[in-house]
Amino acid sequence: MSLAPRAVFVHRTTEYEALLARHGTHGQAAFFLSSRGRGIEDVRERHERNRRALAEVAAAVPLQWRQARVERADLDRFLFGPEDVVVVVGQDGLVANVAKYLDGQPVIGIDTDPGRNAGVLVRHRAADARALLAAVDRTGADELTMVEAVTDDTQRLLALNEIYLGPPGHQTARYTLTVENPEPATEPQASSGVLVGTGTGATGWLRSLWQQSASALPLPVPTDPRLAWFVREAWPSPTTGTTRVEGVLSAGQSLHLTVESDRLVAFGDGMESDALELTWGQTVRVGVARTALRLVG
Known part of the structure; x- marks a missing residue:
């Protein structure tokens, strides 16, 4: 019996998460940014949009499918399977980052920050994920050289x-x-x-x-x-x-x-x-x- 498809969500650490990892708390990260003339609220809002998009796309996966998540820094240690459907949640560059590790698996790009991203490779919104995943075998795909x-x-x-x-x-x-x-x-x-x-x-x-x-x-x-x-x-x-x-x-x-x-x-x-x-x-x-x-x- 063949394996059920697996949705593999590719994402990356947000700027807000990196700031917390470096400075320990929200307050310390806010102080660091303010000392350089920046505010933290926009950074946190982009983080929240990213997390909401990731959760929405994960909830759209058909019940019989399997799921996995991989962070950008771990791509070179992740084993992709032939039955995978790769869902990139983030920026255009993240699609390029994962492409080298694939061998013909379909890729769906989800734009978490429309307007800030060019949207050349992350062409869809999180709300589109359910329909895209359900029809991935019937949806046309561009073969990018x-x-x-x-x-x-x-x-x-x-x-x-x-x-x-x-x-x-x-x-x-x-x-x-x-x-x-x-x-x-x-x-x-x-x-x-x-x-x-x-x-x-x-x-x-x-x-x-x-x-x-x-x-x-x-x-x-x-x-x-x-x-x-x-x-x-x-x-x-x-x-x-x-x-x-x-x-x-x-x-x-x-x-x-x-x-x-x-x-x-x-x-x-x-x-x-x-x-x-x-x-x-x-x-x-x-x-x-x-x-x-x-x-x-």
Whole structure:
């Protein structure tokens, strides 16, 4: 007999909860904020809205389903199952945080603070949860393209927005970049890193690089099976070039980076704590991921 579906609620510690954990009491947290010209009531109200939304969505789960909750900080230790329906309760960024740990499970984004969130990925309100959960198998879902990095020792990293490859601090990254376009083209480079992103990420960090470089590249949209990539602050020298600093990768194409520094890192969607460590001589390949994020309408 197959398992009943499990609703997995993904949430994160609110600012109010973090303040209480740091300062001990509401009064001490209020004093801390007031000393910096801020009030605590707005912070607490956002916390209450978040908790109410989480409770309302949990109450909407069909009785025969199972339930689980996971906080953002624990995502890398949580085991998602194929029968899970993932309900993200919070901000758009929380959807990106959980996407790398999924393999085709449907995701429902619940916006806990309409007006403050862009609502690009958390598209629904808590009041919609009952109908969405009851019809999740029949509701259309967007297949959002993801980006993956795979090292030559088979480590794999997934991201919904972008993957950054570069130095962990403010040093210069040295590497050899190989681009399939369509024939391989190679260039030694020194830069502050390489960013490879999806159409979902094209509204954030990727777009800032695109604008900064006055690029004419057509950025992908979230469902396009294409990626855009940019080299940050490439440095010309007798041994390093700057001719290959941007491009587009279609499905099946990839960008190869061979490390020529003591240590580089690769991390996705801003989660530096969950990074791949890259050492001298190691090669990493970046391209369109085999899996996509199924975001319910």
